[in-house]
Amino acid sequence: MASSSRMALRRLPLSARISSPAVLRTAPLKSVSQASVRSYSRLSQASNSGLLSATSRKPQQFIEIASFYNVQTRSYADKIVKVPQMAESISEGTLKQWTKKVGDFVEQDEEIATIETDKIDVAVNAPEAGTIVELFAQEEDTVVVGQDLLKLELGGAPPENAEKEAPAKEEPKAPADSKQEPGSKAAPPKEEREAPKEEKKAPAPPPSAPKKEEPKPAPPKQQSSNQPFGQREERRVKMNRMRLRIAERLKQSQNTAASLTTFNEVDMSALMDMRKNYKDAVLKKTGVKLGFMSAFTHACTLAMKDVPAVNASIEGPNGGDTIVYRDYVDVSVAVATEKGLVTPVVRNAEGLDFIGIERAIAELGQKARDNKLTIEDMAGGTFTISNGGVFGSLMGTPIINLPQTAVLGLHAIKDRPVAIDGKVEIRPMMYLALTYDHRLLDGREAVTFLVKVKEYIEDPRRMLLA
Incomplete structure (x- = not known):
């Protein structure tokens, strides 16, 4: 049976x-x-x-x-890791880099790969500890949210013990060779004996060798005759998603907004004296470096009380037929990174003092340089400040970051002769540029706003009374 x-x-x-x-x-x-x-x-x-x-x-x-x-x-035993959700408006990206390979052990929440999108870089982390068994995509491939990315064999431990045992196994190989020659207790290998012989022979030929090589300057003549204009090489590099998105948005801004730029100059003497007198005390007390961005940001939020249209935007179909006025100010601060210009947002800047603004800008700037910005850090923004002066720009016309209405451009501080009370004096001067959408802002309002900012910067005490 x-x-x-x-x-x-x-x-x-x-x-x-x-x-x-x-x-x-x-x-x-x-x-x-x-x-x-x-x-x-x-x-x-x-x-x-x-x-x-x-x-x-x-x-x-x-x-x-x-x-x-x-x-x-x-x-x-196995787990399929998928492309994670990135944002509501992002459905795909480029697999930029694998930080791990097949056979590597990863801890829970350890970074495995980086996906580049048109806004941010998204890190893919291991959901659990395990060993990578298979990769379903290669670098530079386009991946979609929810797509299978890799297979992970759960459990196990990192191969630390194997790495430690490897050198221990190699050590006993040395005495094994010595057993083959019982008569010699500590005889050096043949390679070591032959090495000094070669060194003794080496110094003999040098005097004759350089004499034969010296009268041969033929290669430079051939290069100069074949390439009379020097080297002419070209490199073609595919644009990353962020650069493509920046190009798209800037061109959209030029095609949509009726952009116009107005200029003014500001005497930075008073603000520079204030910063010089109090920066050390502020740094010691709060750990924050006092700069100029906090003063300009605060000055802009105060000037918007007199000209609220600067903080407004146009919405609606067919170019927009509705004006949206806001009682809050989210300032986008332009930060240059290796991949392109990003504009993280300082939320509710109208309620922050100098220290709070500087701390927020420093944190966002560090996250931008470390590629740690999130979608929430850059979403929104009602007004933009771009400081090209840190790179030495004397004057420029910034482009509006739609759907915003205006952007303020700061430039380099230069000592220039100016007329002060009928006398010529050398003062640290800066050019200001305000690019605005003429569909919503008239010239009078734009100039009024820029003059207000100028007055607050030239006499920072005004900000305490506004």
Whole structure:
């Protein structure tokens, strides 16, 4: 009876054998090791696909036990890591870099890959600890949210012990060679004996060699005749997603807004004196470096009280037919990075003092340089300040960051002669440029706003009374 039941069970397919009650009556699972079960998992897959014949399969008892154990464990042994959600407006990106490779062990939340989007770089982290088994995409491939990215075999431990044992195995190789020559206790190898002989022969030929090589200046003449204009090389590099997005938005701004720029100059003497007198005390007390951006940001928020249209925007179809006025000011601060210009946002700048603004700008700037900005850091923004003066710009016309209405451009501080109370004096001067959308702002309002900012900067005490 036992042999007939085994024969009947053997005729059944593998899936039927796994669910058969006879499987549960086989030998205990303790007799099957983890390694044998892993090896069987590959065998069972090949058997199901028809790659193995019935005669080449393992003994029936092993198949039944391993199949049952495999069903219990393999369902959660591997995990497919998918492309994570990035933002509502982002559905795809470019797989820029794999920081791990197949066979590497990763800890939970350890970074595995970086996906570049048109706004930010998204880090893909390991959901659990395990070993990378397979990668489903290559670098520079376009990946979509929810797409399979890699397979992770869960569990295990980092191969630290193997790395430590490797040098220990190599050490006993040295005495093994010495046993072959019992007569010599500490005889050096042949390579070490031959090395000094070569060194003695080496100094003999040098005097004759340079005499033959000196009268051969032919190569420079050939280069000058074949390439009379020097080297003319070209490189073509594919634009990254952020640069493509910047180009698209700037061109859209030029095509949509009726841009116009008005200029003014501001005497920075009073603000520079204030910063010089209090920057050390502020740094010691708060740990924040006092700069000029906080003063200009605060001055702009105060000037917007008199000219609220600067903080407004146009919305609606067909170019817009609705003006949106806001009672809050989210200032976008332009920060230059290696990949392009980004504009993280200082939220509710109208409620922050100098220290609060400087702290917020410093944190956003550091995140931008470390490629750690999130979508929330750059979303929104009602007004932009761009400081090209840090790069030495004397004057320029910034482009509006739609759907905003205006952008203020700051420039380099230069000592110039100016008329002060009928006398010519040398003062540190800066040019200001306000580019605005003429569809919403008239020239009078734009100039009024810029003059207000100028007055606040030239006499910072005015900001305490506004």
